[in-house]
Amino acid sequence: xxxxxxxxxxxxxxxxxxxxxxxxxxxxxxxxxxxxxxxxxxxxxxxxxxxxxxxxxxxxxxxxxxxxxxxxxxxxxxxxxxxx
Numbered sequence: 001x002x003x004x005x006x007x008x009x010x011x012x013x014x015x016x017x018x019x020x021x022x023x024x025x026x027x028x029x030x031x032x033x034x035x036x037x038x039x040x041x042x043x044x045x046x047x048x049x050x051x052x053x054x055x056x057x058x059x060x061x062x063x064x065x066x067x068x069x070x071x072x073x074x075x076x077x078x079x080x081x082x083x084x
Contacts, residue, residue, distance in 0.1 A: 013019060021027065028036065037045075 011019075017023060018027070030036070
């Protein structure tokens with residue numbers, strides 16, 4: 001027989017949840033070589049970086065002319081950071 005004091009600090013699961021996990025934890029199965037990021041590391045990936053767009057024009061007038069050979073900025077691919 002186990003003394004009752006052995007269970008004094010045992011978690012009480014009467015309200016639900018998974019045994020061994022806190023309310024904000026989830027179980028995971030990983031493959032060799034995979035790793036889990038901390039919340040801080042994961043948040044750092046969503047910040048992205050600075051975007052630099054270089055536009056080359058022979059002169060200001062050629063840049064303003066409609067139908068010039070400059071590429072349209074509206075058709076340039078633009079990637080924006082996303083938040084989840």
